[in-house]
Amino acid sequence: MEVCRQVDPPSKLSGMRESALLQHIYQSTSRVDRRVLIGPGDDMGMVQLTGTQLLAAVDQLIDGRHVIVAKTPLSLVGRKAMTRSLSDIAAMAAAPVACLVAATLPPDFGEERANELFDAMRDTARQYGCPLIGGDIAFHKDASYPMVCSVTVLAEPVGPRVITRGGAKIGDTICVTGPMGGSLEPDGLGRHLTFEPRIELAQQIASHYGERLHAMIDISDGLGRDASHIAKMSDVQIRLNASSIPCNPGCDWRRALRDGEDYELCFAVAGELKSQIGGSEIHPVGNVVELPQGGPHVVIKDRDLTIAASDMGWEHRKD
Amino acid sequence: MEVCRQVDPPSKLSGMRESALLQHIYQSTSRVDRRVLIGPGDDMGMVQLTGTQLLAAVDQLIDGRHVIVAKTPLSLVGRKAMTRSLSDIAAMAAAPVACLVAATLPPDFGEERANELFDAMRDTARQYGCPLIGGDIAFHKDASYPMVCSVTVLAEPVGPRVITRGGAKIGDTICVTGPMGGSLEPDGLGRHLTFEPRIELAQQIASHYGERLHAMIDISDGLGRDASHIAKMSDVQIRLNASSIPCNPGCDWRRALRDGEDYELCFAVAGELKSQIGGSEIHPVGNVVELPQGGPHVVIKDRDLTIAASDMGWEHRKD
Numbered sequence: 001m002e003v004c005r006q007v008d009p010p011s012k013l014s015g016m017r018e019s020a021l022l023q024h025i026y027q028s029t030s031r032v033d034r035r036v037l038i039g040p041g042d043d044m045g046m047v048q049l050t051g052t053q054l055l056a057a058v059d060q061l062i063d064g065r066h067v068i069v070a071k072t073p074l075s076l077v078g079r080k081a082m083t084r085s086l087s088d089i090a091a092m093a094a095a096p097v098a099c100l101v102a103a104t105l106p107p108d109f110g111e112e113r114a115n116e117l118f119d120a121m122r123d124t125a126r127q128y129g130c131p132l133i134g135g136d137i138a139f140h141k142d143a144s145y146p147m148v149c150s151v152t153v154l155a156e157p158v159g160p161r162v163i164t165r166g167g168a169k170i171g172d173t174i175c176v177t178g179p180m181g182g183s184l185e186p187d188g189l190g191r192h193l194t195f196e197p198r199i200e201l202a203q204q205i206a207s208h209y210g211e212r213l214h215a216m217i218d219i220s221d222g223l224g225r226d227a228s229h230i231a232k233m234s235d236v237q238i239r240l241n242a243s244s245i246p247c248n249p250g251c252d253w254r255r256a257l258r259d260g261e262d263y264e265l266c267f268a269v270a271g272e273l274k275s276q277i278g279g280s281e282i283h284p285v286g287n288v289v290e291l292p293q294g295g296p297h298v299v300i301k302d303r304d305l306t307i308a309a310s311d312m313g314w315e316h317r318k319d
Numbered sequence: 320m321e322v323c324r325q326v327d328p329p330s331k332l333s334g335m336r337e338s339a340l341l342q343h344i345y346q347s348t349s350r351v352d353r354r355v356l357i358g359p360g361d362d363m364g365m366v367q368l369t370g371t372q373l374l375a376a377v378d379q380l381i382d383g384r385h386v387i388v389a390k391t392p393l394s395l396v397g398r399k400a401m402t403r404s405l406s407d408i409a410a411m412a413a414a415p416v417a418c419l420v421a422a423t424l425p426p427d428f429g430e431e432r433a434n435e436l437f438d439a440m441r442d443t444a445r446q447y448g449c450p451l452i453g454g455d456i457a458f459h460k461d462a463s464y465p466m467v468c469s470v471t472v473l474a475e476p477v478g479p480r481v482i483t484r485g486g487a488k489i490g491d492t493i494c495v496t497g498p499m500g501g502s503l504e505p506d507g508l509g510r511h512l513t514f515e516p517r518i519e520l521a522q523q524i525a526s527h528y529g530e531r532l533h534a535m536i537d538i539s540d541g542l543g544r545d546a547s548h549i550a551k552m553s554d555v556q557i558r559l560n561a562s563s564i565p566c567n568p569g570c571d572w573r574r575a576l577r578d579g580e581d582y583e584l585c586f587a588v589a590g591e592l593k594s595q596i597g598g599s600e601i602h603p604v605g606n607v608v609e610l611p612q613g614g615p616h617v618v619i620k621d622r623d624l625t626i627a628a629s630d631m632g633w634e635h636r637k638d
């Protein structure tokens with residue numbers, strides 16, 4: 001389960017805290033059903049089926065929130081709707097199985113443009129080996145209401161296990177798979193529209209490290225917030241080093257932690273590190289320590305300063 | 320895949336024809352992936368997993384379209400969001416596995432009410448053995464924008480096969496599992512909020528008839544339109560008898576065909592019929608004949624009149 005990301009600058013954020021809502025759902029979701037192997041609260045849920053395990057996740061793409069439809073080619077709108085859900089599959093080091101899409105469109109959206117949007121979602125899904133097997137289309141009553149797409153992805157574990165957010169251990173190194181920050185630039189039309197979900201790389205990382213790979217997440221809300229998801233689920237503290245954070249051009253570590261929408265992987269691994277996996281550079285950015293009583297789940301050390309960083313990232317808040 | 324249903328009277332319908340859009344998706348969805356056993360276009364898609372088969376479907380519930388949130392207890396809004404997707408599992412005679420929910424809410428929806436909505440979805444799902452394993456929450460920018468919920472349900476086949484919309488054969492009898500019409504009354508607050516998805520009954524029907532059960536659908540868009548889905552997928556004509564249609568109080572056969580939102584089952588079966596299955600009365604309402612060249616997929620015989628009925632049901636159209 002993901003909290004909603006936001007393309008607005010923080011000053012414009014509105015609405016209640018979504019993670020409080022998600023916490024309610026996590027806590028009250030009973031796992032009395034023995035088939036539920038991973039309940040809400042990780043990148044994907046997992047259920048035991050006859051003879052196999054299935055992972056599933058859903059994400060939404062909302063006009064004006066995650067993308068500005070009027071300014072963005074529809075092929076990229078559809079692509080992003082799909083890739084942000086596919087990125088959840090990467091975060092579990094799993095393999096795509098199939099997807100379903102639902103869209104509510106303004107009544108004047110136009111048939112041709114609706115087709116273009118769905119074609120982009122389906123073609124993107126196919127490119128990642130995740131065929132579209134179902135969907136739903138509806139129209140708003142009012143042309144001013146925004147497009148809402150939801151994409152559900154289904155996946156299977158690769159090998160004996162999936163990599164959850166929980167499981168990071170004291171002494172682990174925290175790594176990321178690429179530079180961060182500035183994904184929405186220029187003007188909301190940046191890399192968040194064109195990133196590659198790290199599905200293959202995640203499988204290579206899981207295969208290379210085996211049991212030493214303890215936890216993983218995709219960086220959608222910003223490294224600060226996403227690292228804190230790992231730390232909270234693992235009951236540890238993550239200490240990041242500001243000087244080690246790989247940053248995109250024009251971004252400092254604060255932007256790298258805060259901007260979000262990078263869709264790189266962040267993982268916790270024990271023992272010796274490899275600097276490259278599958279042609280991608282792996283950047284160690286911090287380490288896992290014991291959680292101090294009442295201490296923040298993520299801190300970042302910038303020269304002499306140690307700064308609480310769990311909340312650096314995107315979330316809607318009350319103004 | 321479902322076309323969007325509509326709580327407005329037909330005179331207010333607006334928007335393009337959604338089934339044209341769905342047709343585009345069905346036709347262009349290549350089934351090159353051998354794992355895809357049922358692609359878009361049936362009540363659920365189906366994929367082959369390692370050692371088992373998985374069914375999946377997604378449906379949306381939109382404020383002002385399928386429910387009027389301001390007039391409806393939130394417990395029933397959440398319940399309907401879930402039951403209309405669970406009804407797709409019934410339509411395949413499958414067994415629930417798990418579900419995922421996504422919701423976009425107005426920014427002033429309120430945390431307590433959001434919790435209430437999700438509690439209702441989760442509790443309804445649990446009641447039908449379909450645990451919630453994931454979800455997403457986001458907020459609209461503007462308080463005037465409507466709630467959009469999407470619910471994805473996952474299911475497994477019961478026994479050797481699932482019952483699709485295709486497969487009805489000439490000579491089959493068309494049956495329904497209960498009376499139809501008037502589900503939205505009174506004033507949008509009727510049975511569409513409280514119906515029971517026919518999951519157990521569908522399995523009993525499949526178990527009783529075995530190979531003789533050829534096709535099945537849940538009646539969401541109205542018997543006229545839903546019977547035509549069976550007829551089109553089976554390349555046959557369905558002839559309904561007006562006097563055999565079980566109607567809810569205050570409804571004639573035209574309402575039974577048109578109103579929609581009944582969520583009873585409609586199925587095609589060969590050979591001897593049973594009048595009751597699992598305590599539910601089974602109503603034979605028509606039969607399957609050869610499709611005349613260019614003929615309508617569904618006709619209804621009312622005394623001396625034979626009326627094309629494929630399009631009797633809910634769909635958004637251009638005004």
